[in-house]
Amino acid sequence: MLTDDIFEGLSPPQQEAVKHSDGPLLIVAGPGSGKTRVMAHRVAYLVRHLHAKPWRILAVTFTNKAARELRERCESLVPELIDSFTAQVLPVRTFHSFCALVLRRKPEHAGLEPGFSIYDDDDQHRTMRRTLEDLEIDPKRFPPRSILSTISSAKNSMIGVEQFASTVETYGDEVVARVYEGYERALHTANAVDFDDLLLKVFQLLSSQQDVLEEYQNRYEYLLLDEFQDTNPLQFQIARLIAERHRNICVVGDPDQSIYSWRHADPANISEFQRLYPDATIVTLDQCYRSTQLILEAADSVIANNSERLEKHLWTENIRGEPVAIAEAYDENEEARLILDEIGKLDEEDIKRGEIAVMYRINAQSRAMETACNQRGVPYRLVGGLKFYQRKEVKDLICFLRLVNNPADDAALERIINVPPRGIGQRTVDELRRAARENGVPLLDVTMSLQGNGNEALTNGAAPYRVQLKTRAINAVSEFAGLMRLLIQQSMTLQPQQLMDLALERSGYLDSVKEDMERGEEKMENLQELLGSAEQFAIDNGAGPEYEPRELLSEFLENVALVSDVDTMDRDGDLGDAITLITLHQAKGLEFDAVFMIGLEEGLLPHSRSIEDLSQVEEERRLCYVGMTRARKRLYMLGAFQRNARRNFAGEPSRFLQEIPESAVTRQRIRGMRRGQRINEPAAIKRAAAVPAAHSAARPRAQYSPGDQVKHAHFGKGVVISSRDFRGDAEVTVAFDGQGVKRLMLNFAPLSKLVTAEEGEPPPRVEKIDPVLDIP
DNA sequence: GCGCTTTGATTTTTT
DNA sequence: ATCAAAGCGC
DSSP states (O other), X not given: OHHHHTTTTOOHHXXXXXXXXXXXXXXXXXXXXXXXXXXXXXXXXXXXXXXXXXXXXXEEESSHHHHHHHHHHHHHHSGGGGSTTTXXXXXXXXXXXXXXXXXXHOGGGGTOOTTOEEEOHHHHHHHHHHHHHHTTOOTTTSOHHHHHHHHHHHHXXXXXXXXXXXXXXXXHHHHHHHHHHHHHHHHHHTTEEEHHHHXXXXXXXXXXXXXXHHHHHHHOSEEEESSGGGOOHHHHHHHHHHHTTTOOEEEEEOGGGOOOGGGTOOTTHHHHHHHHOTTOEEEEEOBOXXXXXXXXHXXXXXXXXXXXXXXXXXXXXXXXOOOEEEXXXXXXXXXXXXXXXXXXXXXHTXXXXXXXXXXXXXXXXXXXXXXXXXXXXXXXXXXXXXXXXXXXHHHHHHHHHHHHHOTXXXXXXXXXXXXXXXXXXXXXXXXXXXXXXXXXXXHHHHHHHBOTTSSBBOOSSSOOOBOOOOHHHHHHHHHHHHXXXXXXXHTTTSOHHHHHHHHHHHTTHHHHHHHOXXXXXXXXXXXXXXXXXXXHHHHHTTOXXXXXXXXXXXHXXXXXXXXXXXXXXXXXXXXXXXXXXXXXXXXXXXXXXXXXXXXXXXXXTTXXXXXXXXXXXXXXXXXXXXXXXXXXXXXXXXXXXXXXXXXXXXXXXXXXXXXXXXXGEEOHHHHHHHHHHHTTSHHHHHHHHHGGGOOGGGHHHHHOOTTOEEEETTTEEEEEEEEEEETTEXXXXXXXXXXXXXXXXXXXXXXXXXXXXXXXXXXXXXXXXXXXXXXX
């Protein structure tokens, strides 16, 4: 019978998780323990046995890709989910896309207009810069990045502007509070939200409007939250609110794979869940179906070093497998070559290229790997890095559409008003913005209201906007306004891809791309791809005559804003021969036959920014653990003796390597290969010479000590007051002649030593220190 | 206003 | 080393 399929091949704990009927459920699922499978089977169980309506089950995953996978697996278990009447009724979404949907439905509930924009990093940054300008705050003293990150933490802790303002303690906080307010105002006039707002606004909506809350509470009978260890308090609160009525909330997670605390994820959510739902059933899935015994043993030994942790041991019935290969290369280039050599061997072991991944801590590490692949003609696919939708030409075109969809979108307007160049320079834009700000209206309003030759602007019948512009500028602006008018008008009938065609044509963008000798062709391809994806989107979403083109446009833009690169990763097929290059973070949830982790050095993994703080090091360890447990059959962990030759960055082998028991490791294979090949090459000689200087951590401190006389490129001569190691660098405090006292980071400061201090000479006294580099 | 050159800052991970 | 913003000449 069909229903028996649901339990077939499931282990007892898996069955328990699937069968659980009502009430809260916590599933602690180790890597490779069949988590997705359990979730899919659970959905099937709810639909088949408990007769839940599919559209009353809300499943929330971390990425769109995970959402798609889960949906597909559910559909293959419960085919009626895909029959024509109930198509796509199973809501599987990310938190962000769920919230976008809620807001899209009733924008006015959250103080938004229909067609509101979702600002990405770039737009946020731009908005922040403008806000600082308006408030006349020096961006050097208050860097946009760091303010944005403060605001982001606030939002994710459910702290709005008012509350933030009421809790300021320092002068700096007060400035940030003002900026926060200004930034929010800018978003509001632009009818835009940032990523965090999607969540925050929905939370505020649900907690303030009882009727809306009840609507969602009644609608969603069952809630499933994937990757629970990486949810943040705000997300959890949204889920909790919605689940309050039925209390059927099932969360799946693994505290050992919590790697997003920097994005405000809080693994304490797991204990919070237990506190909130003391009656919760807890199921632990600790059998690993993915990795070999040795890989698992190695990973388990590494993670066992974390102190803040629930003891948990994975086990497997898989074969013992090959030991984990550990090797040290001379530099990042050799590291890459070693991998490619080894990949050649894996070919013979029947491990497909598409089942091989190279994983690293930071995106910049992909470069050496890419170069090496190109040299040897090894195809690869790079996940992340420069994202498709972030590419200049793609984003330009998107911004035309965004402005059509939301005429208040100032960030979009600023981006494209002079693209391609049409004679609207900084001065003109500044003037338009001044007028817009004075009247509290979006930029496009001012832009559109310019009438012909005067220096006066008229609104649609209302009071005129006064602008001080020369005729030439007014004409240029009017031309742009005309273009936008046309596009907005046409958007009532045209589909997104047709609108894009029109925009490309009429804006002159197409011509400028054709004239671009350097990147024109590439740009053209990207634009074609974007047009193609718009077309595909229209087809997928059943764009028919009854479908409002504007609605389709909104949805397309929302989709564009919320997809990540991992999401689009599996357009496989023709890419089956390519190896995958991916960051450790992005690799979460994926698996490969063979995994090469690179950059296993102190300073990279664990990263230097994390190295001083125990709990941050533990997160780095979890990151390492995530990487290791992606491997099914083979795991390689490589490091380089020296990286980025110019910076002379020499990391010790990562501490995590030492945490792997010797019994699970082989150090022979790769090493021998390198020695044999390189012994007489210049690099090997250089290496020998470099050894004495290798312990770089100790180097800066040794170089500068109190009393030393130094010279700085800008500040001139001075005397060192103190020096200390700081985050892999050294912070040197220097009293400069006539320039005050400055703190300098040695890696950045153009500082040289003139005279070394006498032994025992007391350092000079200082009263006041002017920070040169604000350390966040 | 535009485009080229110079300077100055910048390196973690991303929905 | 690389990229963005500011500066400068046309």
